[in-house]
Amino acid sequence: MVLTFVTATSMLALTLGDSAPAAAVKMKNLDGRELAISDMAGRNGTLVIFSCNHCPYVKAWEARIAAVGNGCQGKGIGVIMINSNDPVAYPEDSFEVMQQRAKERGFAFPYVVDATSDVARAFGATRTPEVFLFDGAGKLVYHGVVDDNAEHADKVEKHYLQDALGALVAGKTPAVQETKAIGCSIKFRPKA
């Protein structure tokens, strides 16, 4: 039964070439504005990051995520970071801690609350952090991790996300389009 569930989840996961699902769903940003993925779409592409506050893998990658996300400014790539975790289960994933974290890390991009976790479900996202990069035409061109070494920033050999963003800006298809890493499972809210 669980196997069936996993298979079903995998079937729902986005594949390369897909458009962003739930792109019009409004989510509360740290500044109180309601933002949708489509609001952040850039002419060269859109970077969607599923993240949270409590996960050690997120913490390990957070400074690099901030640098990459902030670096998208002026490149025609929109960025939106989404927290789909249930703060009832994980108080550290609350809106208040999101605000603190964004301040500490200097996120220059929106960090929004997926209040039903349904945006993550629609993407088939399973863990944090997990990134989805869409090109200027709105097609998924990269899905996976930030780079190949969460633990040691100084030992990264493959800067997957940075390379994919570079390819997009250059009007090319990223050389590597799908990557994986261990991460915290998304703590989905119970279905309504």
Added chain:
Amino acid sequence: MVALTVANVARSVQRGRAPQATTRGARFVSLVAAVAMLAAASTACGRREASRPARTSAAAAAALTPITGAGVKDLIAARRGRVVLVNVWATWCDPCREEFPDLLRVRRELAPQGLDVVLICADFASQLPQAREFLARSGVDFPTYFKTEKDEEFINALEPRWSGALPMTLLVARDGHRAGFWEGKASYQTFAAKIRPLLVPQN
């Protein structure tokens, strides 16, 4: 007889698996094996270790052995004929810690019928002391492993369906086929229901 058994136990321990009784009704042999194993463990730890509290000796027994994805596959292959449950966990992963007692219960109850449980810690290297402490606190007194390879290679070697979210549990039948795959926490009931039919003695 006893010497042979000790040798078998030593080999089993070296291979990181529970010693197996090779004949039916070999409870006495198992008992001797258990005693021998304890003796071997206390010898290995030395007298000073043996006199320390149980928690410390459990920590010593629960030494974490480095392993790669290819290593896990070799380990599974070497256990052909046994049912193998592979679980990847980390100390920072709440659902992993929550399902841990269920995994240990599954092992405790079903190991005598042919189940091996292979626990692989995916903590960062800097967290291994906490991992050892957790294992000791959980009463793990059998060899377990920690991932040394980069995530992606490890994930794909173990199970291509795995997204990387923890915990992940893989069930391998006696003939080596993948009989179960769980991404996320599962329960004793779920594991046991899937494992029990695979333990039916083979002819």
